[in-house]
Amino acid sequence: xxxxxxxxxxxxxxxxxxxxxxxxxxxxxxxxxxxxxxxxxxxxxxxxxxxxxxxxxxxxxxxxxxxxxxxxxxxxxxxxxxxxxxxxxxxxxxxxxxxxxxxxxxxxxxxxxxxxxxxxxxxxxxxxxxxxxxxxxxxxxxxxxxxxxxxxxxxxxxxxxxxxxxxxxxxxxxxxxxxxxxxxxxxxxxxxxxxxxxxxxxxxxxxxxxxxxxxxxxxxxxxxxxxxxxxxxxxxxxxxxxxxxxxxxxxxxxxxxxxxxxxxxxxxxxxxxxxxxxxxxxxxxxxxxxxxxxxxxxxxxxxxxxxxxxxxxxxxxxxxxxxxxxxxxxxxxxxxxxxxxxxxxxxxxxxxxxxxxxxxxxxxxxxxxxxxxxxxxxxxxxxxxxxxxxxxxxxxxxxxxxxxxxxxxxxxxxxxxxxxxxxxxxxxxxxxxxxxxxxxxxxxxxxxxxxxxxxxxxxxxxxxxxxxxxxxxxxxxxxxxxxxxxxxxxxxxxxxxxxxxxxxxxxxxxxxxxxxxxxxxxxxxxxxxxxxxxxxxxxxxxxxxxxxxxxxxxxxxxxxxxxxxxxxxxxxxxxxxxxxxxxxxxxxxxxxxxxxxxxxxxxxxxxxxxxxxxxxxxxxxxxxxxxxxxxxxxxxxxxxxxxxxxxxxxxxxxxxxxxxxxxxxxxxxxxxxxxxxxxxxxxxxxxxxxxxxxxxx
Ligand code: IVH
Numbered sequence: 001x002x003x004x005x006x007x008x009x010x011x012x013x014x015x016x017x018x019x020x021x022x023x024x025x026x027x028x029x030x031x032x033x034x035x036x037x038x039x040x041x042x043x044x045x046x047x048x049x050x051x052x053x054x055x056x057x058x059x060x061x062x063x064x065x066x067x068x069x070x071x072x073x074x075x076x077x078x079x080x081x082x083x084x085x086x087x088x089x090x091x092x093x094x095x096x097x098x099x100x101x102x103x104x105x106x107x108x109x110x111x112x113x114x115x116x117x118x119x120x121x122x123x124x125x126x127x128x129x130x131x132x133x134x135x136x137x138x139x140x141x142x143x144x145x146x147x148x149x150x151x152x153x154x155x156x157x158x159x160x161x162x163x164x165x166x167x168x169x170x171x172x173x174x175x176x177x178x179x180x181x182x183x184x185x186x187x188x189x190x191x192x193x194x195x196x197x198x199x200x201x202x203x204x205x206x207x208x209x210x211x212x213x214x215x216x217x218x219x220x221x222x223x224x225x226x227x228x229x230x231x232x233x234x235x236x237x238x239x240x241x242x243x244x245x246x247x248x249x250x251x252x253x254x255x256x257x258x259x260x261x262x263x264x265x266x267x268x269x270x271x272x273x274x275x276x277x278x279x280x281x282x283x284x285x286x287x288x289x290x291x292x293x294x295x296x297x298x299x300x301x302x303x304x305x306x307x308x309x310x311x312x313x314x315x316x317x318x319x320x321x322x323x324x325x326x327x328x329x330x331x332x333x334x335x336x337x338x339x340x341x342x343x344x345x346x347x348x349x350x351x352x353x354x355x356x357x358x359x360x361x362x363x364x365x366x367x368x369x370x371x372x373x374x375x376x377x378x379x380x381x382x383x384x385x386x387x388x389x390x391x392x393x394x395x396x397x398x399x400x401x402x403x404x405x406x407x408x409x410x411x412x413x414x415x416x417x418x419x420x421x422x423x424x425x426x427x428x429x430x431x432x433x434x435x436x437x438x439x440x441x442x443x444x445x446x447x448x449x450x451x452x453x454x455x456x457x458x459x460x461x462x463x464x465x466x467x468x469x470x471x472x473x474x475x476x477x478x479x480x481x482x483x484x485x486x487x488x489x490x491x492x493x494x495x496x497x498x499x500x501x502x503x504x505x506x507x508x509x510x511x512x513x514x515x516x517x518x519x520x521x522x523x524x525x526x527x528x529x530x531x532x533x534x535x536x537x538x539x540x541x542x543x544x545x546x547x548x549x550x551x552x553x554x555x556x557x558x559x560x561x562x563x564x565x566x567x568x569x570x571x572x573x574x575x576x577x578x579x580x581x582x583x584x585x586x587x588x589x590x591x592x593x594x595x596x597x598x599x600x601x602x603x604x605x606x607x608x609x610x611x612x613x614x615x616x617x618x619x620x621x622x623x624x625x626x627x628x629x630x631x632x633x634x635x636x637x638x639x640x641x642x643x644x645x646x647x648x649x650x651x652x653x654x655x656x657x658x659x660x661x662x663x664x665x666x667x668x669x670x671x672x673x674x675x676x677x678x679x680x681x682x683x684x685x686x687x688x689x690x691x692x693x694x695x696x697x
Pocket of ligand 1: 095135
């Protein structure tokens, strides 16, 4: 049954215009809910557009009445220039994986044991099963029902602020309305997964290849690339959607929900899209049945699912059991086994990477695999080629497992064509002809001509300009290729010595393009220290590691002169990274590079405003949390301690400085008393936090 739409085209006076705008906003939000969430539209697309158009024309006539949260602002918001980094109020953890039914049962046993150790009744525990959507996780913050911030997960602690981009996703509400009279919380943090429906992914890739551009490897990458566009208009074109799966309610007048299943219902009531195939299971057998049922059914969905997320329904269990460094103990991701398909190897190419590693890639006859068309697969290294004994023309089995690019797993020798030639691994670098080497026990062969091999130089500079590094817009692969080929650049510092005159000598280069490149380079000089450290391309230092190093050392020079022990002492940095950092700075070529970078004006220290707040009471102090906190949950408490430069560990030792106790503290309290460690209750802890925060401001 279709409901009629109340449109009104007469020009109203200001006060009635304001009332009409409110009315239209409500109607539009209602129909959006029916369309995106219930999948039961009450009006046609045309009628929906009519409502939007009327709202738009009223806002044009009365610009003072246009709210930044108006539904008309969903598409075509003004371009953002940069992504700000935002520290998540509550860190975004990841999940531990169960790769088989057996591992799921083991997780279940661990959970039961943990519950019993806290004297919780493990026999009645219920589980929420949700399809695990393969997209990227986001954190949305609503203040008094308005979307004020949206961020990517980033490294779990710090993400990118992508509010405007998220606002272009029609499934994400701007403003919350409760269908059944639930109160709107003062502060609501919603976590969810942004994904690209398979059909949108396929048409996007077709459009990209038609334009001669590289397609995305899978819907998850496409979603991530689309959400992280600098211009929200581009994101708006990319048909993204979202499922919400988590909420933290902060409001003195509203109780934080205690059932996760009910939280999902509350989210749906407030206008969020929640994946409809969730189930509340009474025991682990029902969970296993759910996983089994969905192993086939999931292939017929419009979105990719790579597993099932299982969470205990009772959220008080969440607070009591807490998390390991990376994942909560009360949830697990059951992953479906990787998918496989047969196809034919057409050719094999050998590429040189940034670190000189030679990676063989098999080019295949296109084959459908886990919702995408696969045209190439990795052969990993020389040992793998030898083990598989791949021949050109061989039929092979390719496999895709979650995030990994497809790989060749076996050769179907019985289908080998007559006269097929084996794939020969080159003895010399395919680019500079230097004999390849193997270091230590490594399986990869590398071109040792680090600073002479043009492809390695190119890859290093490509890495330098990439988004998570120095983020130099407009300097892409083809420009770097020309510059290296013409001998104009040998290392990243040379980029900053380019002049308009030099750039104009290049093919297809005009004054405008040259000016853009020079200004993008200039802008990149003041990127945060973490970006610079990542950009240097030190082995094993990813963007997360770079951030830890930058936060700790503050200035590049401090890191250069640090010894391995200093580096290893940083929480989150292991011996491999510490050793690699030391080796990097022991190489005179790298020290020269840093000198050159300083000469061209690259900023080498964190600006003061970037420094983390610290407080004497927390700085360098180790905290252990035990029992259930009532005013903040465990994640919030941990995040607050870390924000103040304190550490949180899970067991009480002589090195612990404070044990914070909630209700029903566990054996940690007894241990603290035994060791004479200071014990503070929740009120005392909050008072400590307040004093620390006021010291900061
Ligand atoms: S809960 C602390 N629920 O899977 C709990 N995650 O492998 C964190 N994901 O980073 C996540 N669907 O990006 C949760 N229904 C769901 C999910 C889900 C997909 C993703 C999410 C997370 C990753 C962990």
